[in-house]
Amino acid sequence: MMFKKKVNAYNLQELLVVLVIIGILILIAMPSFMGVINKAKSIEAQQSLKTIQNLQKSYFYLNNMYALDFNAIDFIPPKKSTEGGTANYSYEITQATTSSFKARAVSLFDADGDGLKSTWEINQDGKPIEILKD
Numbered sequence: 001m002m003f004k005k006k007v008n009a010y011n012l013q014e015l016l017v018v019l020v021i022i023g024i025l026i027l028i029a030m031p032s033f034m035g036v037i038n039k040a041k042s043i044e045a046q047q048s049l050k051t052i053q054n055l056q057k058s059y060f061y062l063n064n065m066y067a068l069d070f071n072a073i074d075f076i077p078p079k080k081s082t083e084g085g086t087a088n089y090s091y092e093i094t095q096a097t098t099s100s101f102k103a104r105a106v107s108l109f110d111a112d113g114d115g116l117k118s119t120w121e122i123n124q125d126g127k128p129i130e131i132l133k134d
Contacts, residue, residue, distance in 0.1 A: 038111050038134065042118060045089040045105035049122040051075065052091065052103045056124065066101035066124065068093050082108055089120075100124050107134060 055073035056066050067073045070093065079085025088108055095102040100123060107118040111134045119132035 034111065038118070041088045041107070042120065042130070044087065045107075045118070045120045046128040048078065048087075048089065048091060049103055049105055049120055049128045050126070052093070053122050053124070053126045056096075056101050056103070057126075060124075065098045066096040068096040068101075080108055089118075094121075110134060 052070075052073070052075055055075050059065075059067050059073045070077060070091075075091075077091045078087035080087050080090060089105040090108060091103065091105050093101060093103045102121055102123050105120045110117050114134070116132055116134050118130065118134040120128050121131050122128045
């Protein structure tokens with residue numbers, strides 16, 4: 001004679017209902033988290049631009065002019081996330097003269113799908129400015 005003992009457990013339907021509820025809660029919360037994520041990514045751009053500005057300042061003190069090339073100021077741009085790295089921005093020096101320079105960081109991704117990418121700039125004064133907000 002075999003006795004079957006009933007095991008207390010959840011059935012498949014109950015688990016699926018719980019997963020659907022969790023999914024709905026994530027969809028509701030996701031837009032508010034995107035702002036935090038984008039702000040964290042923009043901090044990367046600001047810090048790298050600040051590094052470029054400090055290197056440009058040192059180069060200026062030695063050469064009485066600003067450099068138009070990253071190699072001249074010994075700045076190695078971080079490897080882009082699209083190339084297996086961790087950087088979310090691409091960097092370039094757009095202008096360099098004997099009295100001023102301008103460097104730019106452009107986001108690699110369009111966060112909200114409107115075709116605009118977050119863009120930051122810095123000049124010899126050293127304050128990063130967001131010129132195009134995504």
